[in-house]
Amino acid sequence: MPKPQEICEVTAFGEKYSNWKTVEVTRSIADDVVIHVMLTVAEISSNAKSLSDLKLKPGDPVTVKLAGREALDGWVYLRQAAADGYQHAVQIGIASRSQHVIASTVDCKPGQYKNQTLQQIVSSCFAKVGVNFTIIGNPPGANLPFKRVSEHMGERRFDFAARLCAMRNIHMVDSASGVIGFRGPAATSGLEITEGRNMLRGRVLLQTWDQVDPIVINGQDHSNESGDDNRATKGVASIPGFRRPARFAAEETGNNAEMQMRAAHEKDFVLLKMVDGDVSVPGWLTRDGSLWMEHVREIITLNSPLLLPSNSMRFMIKGVVHRQSSEGGTTTDVLLCDTLGVGGGGQEPVHLDDQSGGAQAH
Structure with a gap:
């Protein structure tokens, strides 16, 4: 049984559901920008008396809390029920509101933007489906206006934004307030995962297969x-x-x-491809009581002589998966990448006064 402080609570239309058989909550910069929840139930919500009383259905607006902390404000997008003479279960899928920019395509009205910044263009595109977009941290060059940009018919809003973000070296991640555009990791978290102390299991990949230069x-x-x-x-x-x-x-x-x-x-x-890892820790909360998913983009120290060529290395948290089941207990998978994998000091200087073209073939 999970601890009382480690409960996943889903609220829809004032009804609270918390008796889940399995819980999986994901937030990552490596996937499409959607905070995602997948739940299964065989034992019903606190107020339900039978499986048929689980009334969550696609389209229902819901909020999700983990250990009492808000994890997601979104919509049920999936309900799948299965039953036979021996067992029955219902699977519920929930996505954040940012899923709207994954599913919908650009309007092509007006379809063209002139002398506007990345912030202005993507905000306009996303706002048409009720999703906010905010660039944080004032990355150099991010406010350089595009002379002219055109939407492509049939292009997903997310793909349109990603195309422009690539031209400004901006990455995207979902948040409770909408999609965040950023460059580089957030501040060092001070968090550590240590073999023999709070590390349940782990895997770290260091490779040069994908290395190219220049x-x-x-x-x-x-x-x-x-x-x-x-x-x-x-x-x-x-x-x-x-x-x-x-x-x-x-x-x-x-x-x-x-x-x-x-x-x-x-x-x-x-x-991002050259350094990849995932390390599991017990529970959903860090030592200060915050959810691990609140620390995506932060720098963490991993102490593990078994996994690393040196005893200790620093990584960026590129994603988090909170899990809970009767078999595996309550755990968190912390997904790791190179601290430079999202522009953390890895970008050559951007000289904004360099407006010239005329570069020769390299």
Whole structure:
């Protein structure tokens, strides 16, 4: 049985449901930006007398609390019931409101944005389905206006935003207040996971299979007086190691500063693949009483001679999965990545005064 302070409570239309057989709550920068909950029940809600009294259904607005702390404000998107002569169960899926930008496509009305920033464009696109978008931390270059951007018919709102975020080296993650755009990890959390103390199990992957160097982004610009300035722009990022050039075409037009941000974004995703891990800890709460999912993007120290080439390393928390079941108890999977994997010092300087094009082929 879970501890009283480790209960998952779902509230819909004033009715509270808390007798879940299994609980899984996920928040991650590595997936589509949706906080996601999957629950199964064989024993019914606190006020229900039979399985048929579990009235949650797709479309119901709900809030989810873990250990009394708000984890999600969203909607039921899935109800799946199964029964035979020996057993019965209901599975409930819940997603945050940000799921609207995953399911819906751009309106193409007006379909084109001129001289607007990433914040302005994505906020306008997401607001049409009731989702907020906020860039935090004032990343250099993030407020550089796009000269002209067009929506593509049939493109998901999330994919449209991701296309533009790549040009400003901005990553996205879901939150209680909507989608957050960011670059780099948050402050060091002070949290530690230590083998033999609070680590149940773990896995850490360090690899160079995906390492490339240099990363070159080629693009073009427009509206400059010089045709040479329009003809070719370029950004270059480096991941030291083997010389294995990787060249890409930019999704949008832009000057050298914009191409440099796009190259840094590509570098971030390579670094995310080069370092990957997941470590399980008991319970859902950290030592200060906050949920582990509240610490996504923060830096953590892992102390594990069994998993690491050195006794201790620092990682960024790229995601969290809170779990609960009668078999596995109440645990949290902390998903790890390189501290540079979202631009944490890994971006070459962005010179905003570099408005020129005319870069030669690398």
